[in-house]
Amino acid sequence: xxxxxxxxxxxxxxxxxxxxxxxxxxxxxxxxxxxxxxxxxxxxxxxxxxxxxxxxxxxxxxxxxxxxxxxxxxxxxxxxxxxxxxxxxxxxxxxxxxxxxxxxxxxxxxxxxxxxxxxxxxxxxxxxxxxxxxxxxxxxxxxxxxxxxxxxxxxxxxxxxxxxxxxxxxxxxxxxxxxxxxxxxxxxxxxxxxxxxxxxxxxxxxxxxxxxxxxxxxxxxxxxxxxxxxxxxxxxxxxxxxxxxxxxxxxxxxxxxxxxxxxxxxxxxxxxxxxxxxxxxxxxxxxxxxxxxxxxxxxxxxxxxxxxxxxxxxxxxxxxxxxxxxxxxxxxxxxxxxxxxxxxxxxxxxxxxxx
Numbered sequence: 379x380x381x382x383x384x385x386x387x388x389x390x391x392x393x394x395x396x397x398x399x400x401x402x403x404x405x406x407x408x409x410x411x412x413x414x415x416x417x418x419x420x421x422x423x424x425x426x427x428x429x430x431x432x433x434x435x436x437x438x439x440x441x442x443x444x445x446x447x448x449x450x451x452x453x454x455x456x457x458x459x460x461x462x463x464x465x466x467x468x469x470x471x472x473x474x475x476x477x478x479x480x481x482x483x484x485x486x487x488x489x490x491x492x493x494x495x496x497x498x499x500x501x502x503x504x505x506x507x508x509x510x511x512x513x514x515x516x517x518x519x520x521x522x523x524x525x526x527x528x529x530x531x532x533x534x535x536x537x538x539x540x541x542x543x544x545x546x547x548x549x550x551x552x553x554x555x556x557x558x559x560x561x562x563x564x565x566x567x568x569x570x571x572x573x574x575x576x577x578x579x580x581x582x583x584x585x586x587x588x589x590x591x592x593x594x595x596x597x598x599x600x601x602x603x604x605x606x607x608x609x610x611x612x613x614x615x616x617x618x619x620x621x622x623x624x625x626x627x628x629x630x631x632x633x634x635x636x637x638x639x640x641x642x643x644x645x646x647x648x649x650x651x652x653x654x655x656x657x658x659x660x661x662x663x664x665x666x667x668x669x670x671x672x673x674x675x676x677x678x679x680x681x682x683x684x685x686x687x688x689x690x691x692x693x694x695x696x697x698x699x700x701x702x703x704x705x706x707x708x709x710x711x712x713x714x715x716x717x718x719x720x721x722x723x724x725x726x727x728x729x730x731x732x733x
């Protein structure tokens with residue numbers, strides 16, 4: 379019998395859980411949350427007890443006793459910027475998760491892990507949260523000192539995919555230069571230089587390529603004009619940036635599969651918008667190649683959109699001259715969380731302290 383680890387990944391409309399015995403999956407469940415269920419809570423943080431109850435019920439239905447757990451690990455939240463790694467959930471982190479200025483379901487990950495771990499009598503962890511900050515100083519500075527660039531991105535899957543590729547390609551992550559493009563509801567494109575993510579766009583707050591439901595970088599003067607036009611409220615514009623922009627704004631859907639279906643039926647506008655999104659991803663990959671001085675060992679495409687061959691073919695055609703392009707579709711975040719917990723349980727890695 380090995381180490382039994384519970385991984386928890388809360389999203390806006392679902393809570394994904396996985397139970398592993400060492401590297402062997404025992405259970406993987408996606409708990410779907412209806413819009414009307416979510417609507418009864420005034421804020422995301424108020425969903426904590428409800429989601430914990432759903433997780434415990436799902437485990438009981440599978441006749442699993444949480445006292446068998448060796449650790450619980452949750453998706454990291456929007457806390458202070460920190461280096462990559464595995465962190466034990468402590469009181470300071472719990473406070474910051476509860477009082478995070480940026481509201482997102484990922485803030486529940488560490489809190490759910492801590493509560494269930496307490497019940498099981500084990501420790502709780504997070505790993506590589508979205509606020510991982512390893513950026514070079516030059517990547518932070520913009521033309522307006524009051525508006526520095528901040529990394530908020532898919533750090534967990536970025537790191538996991540990079541390490542997986544290095545294992546398969548016979549490379550050492552800490553010695554390799556890689557560009558990883560995570561393509562989901564948001565899109566993050568990062569330059570990995572010898573084990574550090576030295577540059578990456580803010581995939582949540584309006585930076586980089588536009589995405590299925592995010593606006594990406596916008597021409598500054600045009601955005602300012604819209605802000606002062608009187609046609610939109612502050613809240614409406616913030617939603618355009620983080621959840622109502624991109625494909626949603628142009629085509630009314632955040633589903634690339636649906637867009638592909640429209641294209642197959644001859645929808646030329648859908649083709650034009652999807653091509654533009656891919657074009658912007660390709661440009662961001664090119665920018666990250668410059669951040670790595672052109673010395674790139676591989677370009678990795680990951681996330682849910684990477685299942686769509688027309689998208690990955692487009693990017694391979696545009697960017698293949700930089701370095702070989704490899705596709706790792708999906709997110710694999712639960713598996714990545716478990717792997718991070720196991721290296722701590724086995725004593726290979728000392729968990730970091732959030733202070």
